[in-house]
Amino acid sequence: MTAAANTNEIAAARERLDDVRREVARVFIGSTRHIDTMLLALLARGHALLEGVPGIAKTTLVKAFATTLGCNSRRIQFTPDLLPADITGTYVLSPREGTFALRPGPIFANVVLADEINRAPAKTQSALLEAMQERQVTIEGDRFELPSPFLVLATENPIDLEGTYALPEAQIDRFLVRVSMGYPNAREEAQMLKAHGADPPTARPVLSARDVVQLQGIASRVYVEDDLLEYAVAISAFTRGHQRVTLGASPRATLSLVQAAKAWAMIGGRPFVAPDDLRAIAPSVLAHRLILTADAEGEAGARERLVEEALSKVSYRRGMRAV
Numbered sequence: 001m002t003a004a005a006n007t008n009e010i011a012a013a014r015e016r017l018d019d020v021r022r023e024v025a026r027v028f029i030g031s032t033r034h035i036d037t038m039l040l041a042l043l044a045r046g047h048a049l050l051e052g053v054p055g056i057a058k059t060t061l062v063k064a065f066a067t068t069l070g071c072n073s074r075r076i077q078f079t080p081d082l083l084p085a086d087i088t089g090t091y092v093l094s095p096r097e098g099t100f101a102l103r104p105g106p107i108f109a110n111v112v113l114a115d116e117i118n119r120a121p122a123k124t125q126s127a128l129l130e131a132m133q134e135r136q137v138t139i140e141g142d143r144f145e146l147p148s149p150f151l152v153l154a155t156e157n158p159i160d161l162e163g164t165y166a167l168p169e170a171q172i173d174r175f176l177v178r179v180s181m182g183y184p185n186a187r188e189e190a191q192m193l194k195a196h197g198a199d200p201p202t203a204r205p206v207l208s209a210r211d212v213v214q215l216q217g218i219a220s221r222v223y224v225e226d227d228l229l230e231y232a233v234a235i236s237a238f239t240r241g242h243q244r245v246t247l248g249a250s251p252r253a254t255l256s257l258v259q260a261a262k263a264w265a266m267i268g269g270r271p272f273v274a275p276d277d278l279r280a281i282a283p284s285v286l287a288h289r290l291i292l293t294a295d296a297e298g299e300a301g302a303r304e305r306l307v308e309e310a311l312s313k314v315s316y317r318r319g320m321r322a323v
Contacts, residue, residue, distance in 0.1 A: 005221040005271045013218050014269045019206040020068045027064040027203045028057060029192040030184055036267060037179050037284055038065050038153070042212065043219040043263035046176025046256060047132055047152040049117075049288065056181050057192075058155040062113050063203075066153065069212055070205030071110035078120040080163070084127035088137045102139065107131050110147050110209055114154035118164045125171050128152065132174040149212045169247065169291060176256050177281070178288035222262035223272040231316045232257045232278060238310040239290055245306065247291035257285050275316045283307045 017039055024035050034050075038061075041048040050058045066073040076087060089105035106112065107128075117125065131137050135146045154175070157164050184192065195201060207215075232254050240248030249257075261277040268277070287303035296302045 002221055004223045005218050005266070007271055009218050010222075010266055010269055010271045013215055013266060016207065016211065016215065017267060020065075023068045023203055023206050024061070024064045026195075026201050028061045029188050029195060030057065030061070030181070034061060034179050034181060035065070037177050037281075038062075039267060040260055040263045040281065040284075041176045042069070042149075042151060043216055043266060044176055044256070044259040045149070045216055045220075046259065047154070047174060048177050048179060049172075049175040050153070050155045050179045050181055051158070052155075052181035053183075054157060056183060058181055059113070059115055061181075062115075062153040062155060065203075066111040066113060067203040068206050069111060070208040071149065071212060072147065072209070073111035073113060074106035074109040075113040075115060076106050077115050078117050078124070080120060082120045082124045084124055087124070087127040088131075088139055091140060102142075102144075104144075107137055108144075108146060110149055110151065110212075112150075112152045114152055116157060117154040118156040118159065118167055121165050122168050122171075125165075125167060129170060129174065147209075149209060149216060173250055173252055173289050175288065176260060177284040179284070219263045219266045220259075222265050222270075224258060224262060225273070227316070227318050228261070228273055228275065228278065229258065231275065231314070232261070234314045235278070235282060235310050236286070238314050239286065239306065242306060242309075244293050244296040244302075245290055246293055249286050249289055253286055253289050257282060260285050279311050282311060286310075 020039065021032065021035050025032065028035070038048050050062065052058055063075075076082075085105070087105050087107050089103050089108070091100040092103045093100055114128070131146060131150070132152055135148070135150050137144050137146065156167070159166055236249040236251075236254040236257070239245055242248065257278065258273075260281045261273045264277045264281050265271070265273045283304050287307050290303045290306060292302055292306070
């Protein structure tokens with residue numbers, strides 16, 4: 001049995017995470033919650049979806065975050081004419097040798113920046129499904145492992161903007177968290193103008209691929225009591241039985257909730273998960289996965305309010321243990 005993470009490991013890991021946070025904050029002017037949520041996805045071996053209108057620094061944030069990790073990163077600009085093979089790669093004929101060789105696509109990277117992912121149709125978006133879930137791709141029947149760590153950071157525009165496609169439910173469910181970004185406040189916007197003047201700041205690597213894998217390993221060993229596992233199941237079950245929900249949180253969502261809570265506890269400097277960790281990250285992990293009824297779908301923030309309702313009505317009960 002793998003030993004649980006200890007306090008010293010968590011303290012050392014938190015210092016490394018603080019380095020990442022400070023470096024990204026040099027470039028991205030905005031809420032530190034957005035940075036922490038992306039750290040959460042990284043530690044939990046998940047993927048992050050950043051949603052917001054154009055021009056609010058979504059791409060700036062993901063590029064700065066990817067750079068600080070010190071990993072191999074590739075960017076994919078999603079457009080209506082993008083093909084699945086443009087993402088995964090394909091076999092090409094070598095005229096000199098008369099054989100076919102694999103030309104790998106940009107998916108073969110530690111960090112994949114999927115920019116404006118919902119500007120490509122579902123056929124192209126589906127090229128990410130296997131990669132995001134199984135860390136592998138199948139090209140013309142041949143299976144290829146993706147490098148470790150592997151992280152997809154995607155940005156998307158609101159679905160009501162021209163030229164966007166709704167992400168399929170299976171695609172949405174593979175994102176561990178969604179980061180909803182709005183306009184900066186006046187102070188942040190003024191600070192942005194000052195920082196990004198004649199010589200805009202650029203992020204520097206503060207970790208390596210090996211460091212990231214090590215941090216992910218520590219996060220996976222954060223202790224979770226059985227009572228909290230039952231609490232997570234109860235929260236997901238509440239969404240499945242709600243009268244305004246057509247499709248509730250899946251078992252994958254429940255697993256993501258627990259993994260995210262472990263990462264959030266580590267970010268907070270604790271080697272164990274507390275009920276507040278589950279409550280803190282539940283909206284970011286569960287809300288985007290819910291499919292609401294037609295009358296509720298058009299209400300702004302309806303998914304987040306439903307998750308908040310689940311947190312208010314589902315109580316955490318600590319089980320009695322025999323001495």
